[in-house]
Amino acid sequence: MSDNRKITASCLLKVNGSAVRVQLSPAAIYGGQEGRYRVRVNRIWRNGHDGNPLFVDRASLGVLLADLMCAAPTQKTTCPNLPTDARVSVTIWQGDEPKQFSGWTYSTPIRADDGLWYVVVSAAGRRFFARCADVRLLPPAAQPGGLRRRLCQS
Incomplete structure (x- = not known):
């Protein structure tokens, strides 16, 4: 190629x-x-x-x-607590308007070269990388059994 x-x-x-x-x-x-x-x-x-x-x-x-x-020194930030296969709420911007969608995480968070954390989510009929700041973990009661037990133990 x-x-x-x-x-x-x-x-x-x-x-x-x-x-x-x-x-x-x-x-x-x-x-x-x-x-x-x-x-x-x-x-x-x-x-x-x-x-x-x-x-x-x-x-x-x-x-x-x-x-x-003029970039500020990279701040050491901790990885957001967004486990794989978790139920989440995702904010997707459509134009200037934010919309909330329910979805699932398909990966653990990664830190991109822009210094922000991203996670693969499935929401609104597609899979994509979403900023972790736009993803909120739903309460343990909404999570699948195995993940619910882990969240309740911590």
Whole structure:
């Protein structure tokens, strides 16, 4: 399988004692506008808040680099208590309006490169990564038997 990546520019930043590698590729390769770039930070492509590829122009790139340079030190946060196969309530944003859906977790939380915790949930007829801040564990009475016993013991 051929790789159509074409890195046209890169830079290495040192932020809070850690190296941050930023790479640019022409957006046109990925369906973006001519004159824009797709950005890769530490070997991970940046996406917008909607989950689609993020394409930046020069001004947006400057803002992104400034944000990376001024980033606060990574805070050590504990993993949220969202076990696998748990009943949850998930907030899904539709436009500017939050909607609540019942669902299940399909993984334990993971911490992404943006520093936020995510968990795979099944809600509203689909499976997706949801921010743990938008997921609330339902009370033990709503949980399946094995998980209910574990939650009641702790």
